[in-house]
Amino acid sequence: MLLALLVALLGAGGPGFVPEARAATLTEVTGFGTNPGNLRMFRYVPDGLPAGRPLVVAMHGCTQSAAAYDAETGWTKWADQWGFALLLPQQQSGNNLNSCFNWFESGDIRRGAGEALSVKQMTDRMKSDLGSDSARVYATGLSAGAAMTNVV
Template structure:
């Protein structure tokens, strides 16, 4: 576990868990989006878990392994314990713990939001996949591209089956590059369907031609946001996506 605490950070501040993509390290995932700089600016502590090659040869978080994506076991439990440790050590605000990730890290962020909704107040899934799209390595590649096409109810059932009991459900932000051929762009729609079915049955997307994102009509002003623009994750411009981490955009998530 790598972590960063801005100098002079007091108690009662938020915690952000940031999960890197395949072949990346915690340091690389900080360098590219600039997480440390944002933590200093917005005043939150940062947890940067790092996958070990012994667990995955490509250093991907195992978002597709059943034992690592179930509540109370594997990598999901380990990441949850890291967040708990940070809250305990720093006296952080336990109601403002967030998780985000890119690609495999984004998929694992979705896992965390499903399995520990009482821990994470919200999260951002960038170029990720729906929860339990795959339950083995063999299935994972097909989920990445071309992707799985299930009904919202089928996706939502996967969340309901894997979710812990909680009185609240997290805010969710989803971003994906339109030219991403590693994790197909259609996964954004599937993720959106999974989370809208989990929270509000019968949601339908409303397309706004001049906007950079569609929103599900019942979710306007609600805690779900789907972003479609080309300016969203770290130096991934070839995929039609770029993450720009800005302090001004943290306020709606409760970070600032």
């Protein structure tokens, strides 16, 4: 099902994308905006990814980190295979003891505020840095991360 969704949304690698041997790593990015939700930003960009490719925002579930969510789902592998940039926002235990995104807190889900704005700022930074296709930005998640997709 996930594979079919990726093919439908992203295309089979797209024009001009040739996957290379995997050398890219999940990297933390700082300075992506005012970050009112106090989230951490991790990104994965396949080696040789050209501008104009899609961006996937993947949000972890409670008690997970960005790296753990990737390890359990293989999002970086899919990014390599299908040629898209990957953004993995990460909650901090100081915001929520179980590291859940606060999809139930009005201050975190209101447009232009809290965690919702932090994710938007991360997305804007990715689009700016990589030239991602603004018409092909997708959000997905697990548990609280899935609930947060409704917000973004």
